[in-house]
Amino acid sequence: MRLIECVPNVSEGRRADVVAAPVQAIRSVDGVRVLDASSDPAHNRSVFTMAGDAGPLKAAIVALVGAAAARIDLRTQTGEHPRLGAVDVVPFVPIDGVTMADCVALAKDTAAEVATRFDIPVFLYEDAASSPSRRNLEDIRRGEFEGLAAKMTSPEWAPDFGPPRPHPSAGAIVIGARMPLIAFNINLATDRLDVAKKIASAIRHSSGGFRFVKAMGIALEDRGIVQVSINLTNYEKTPMHRVFDAVRREAERYGVAVLESEIIGLTPQAALVSAAEHYLQLARFSSAQILENRLRDS
């Protein structure tokens, strides 16, 4: 099985009929499964989660851009969430039987097709980025749609595909490839917020910790405890067990115990299997030994 996840973000979360069009567009593509569609009126944004192989996903994104760009005009769109385009961001995420390189190739292929067909500029980001300054979505999106025309006059912000100026109503699209993100929180058996903040600081990349960890310390007021709230942006290179053990050791230094951890939302199977392999010291294990995988692939 070759399985890629794709999570397009569209800049419309209020008008049901406008949201329905791109959903209908992706649902109509054979080989694409739509797992989730959620709209946020305050953000005026919708996020669709779908999965499939490269060919069907590319077709689905082309259909989605056609449906969304025809109905969303950023000149009149407002909302809390920053955005650059009618279709704002399209990440491809490797799940099973595909590499990151496959997803980067798919991102570029899709970007070229969309830019040509709809005359919309496309920027590549994350693992598909054409330079380090374009890896972060926030850097590309800074200034938003309203500042885009001026931003694109700089050679530094020439698009990777398409015309050297925003589409009048649909702006630009950011397309890329990234690892699945795991929201992994670790709750401490204490109400000392300073301890959670110190541990978050110790493990996160921005202050000297693990390369693929974003973290902050927060209070869970209703439970009288604190939490190290973690985003793991690459569970293969910075695995859950390493982060968990580091948090436990840091907490011990303050005389604090780990109460529990939790995963919010979805996680790839491999992230959990990798933890089991680590702690059980499993050697020579293959995911093909998991009965459900064997059944699925047979």
Added chain:
Amino acid sequence: MRLIECVPNVSEGRRADVVAAPVQAIRSVDGVRVLDASSDPAHNRSVFTMAGDAGPLKAAIVALVGAAAARIDLRTQTGEHPRLGAVDVVPFVPIDGVTMADCVALAKDTAAEVATRFDIPVFLYEDAASSPSRRNLEDIRRGEFEGLAAKMTSPEWAPDFGPPRPHPSAGAIVIGARMPLIAFNINLATDRLDVAKKIASAIRHSSGGFRFVKAMGIALEDRGIVQVSINLTNYEKTPMHRVFDAVRREAERYGVAVLESEIIGLTPQAALVSAAEHYLQLARFSSAQILENRLRDS
């Protein structure tokens, strides 16, 4: 998804055309996937692994018994493996979305149908057994086909379904329900066989250890190390992590470290996820949070 595994054992492993007939019979049933078919000429026995929901599996076993009983005559069959019937053993194993009670019901339902249709006596075993003395396959099979007619004259060995005597050529069938079995070996960083044997003795049920552990200590001559070789017969009630930690602690008592562990063959996903949950102290986790499961069920 409702998923049950079924692993029928047939008393023919030499004549390819005779083995082909029951394989063809189960393959022809819609909703059944045949994952494996392997024959052992010395044992004169074939083992088929298939999966599906209850209805299709019942139909497949009825078809398989029809095909096998018409071609295998135990009066002339010989081989190293003990056997009671042309179709010897049929275990149903709960994998996903089904309970053990579902598999017990399926075993009884299939047993009744097979006994009536083919006039073959059926004994129920393991979780489907009608009394504790019939739980173990070895007890039911003791005396084999050759001793079966005499054995069945005792009221203690009246069949659960079908006639009170063996079928002339097809003998009897043992049908039941059991948990998936995990072959889980733990290798020690030592060549001291006595240590492996003492640890095996400490953890196995028969000598005072965990309820669902069978274990023995063996030497891996070519690697110069020893192994605690383990069969886990119920990973839900005796989980891998508990056995692993016990082996590690027992080994420490002899100044020996665990080198690695290994899983031979297949394991249900849940056994690994349960280990990850334990060591990461995961709270409120559901298997529906595993991306692959979500994709499969969507």
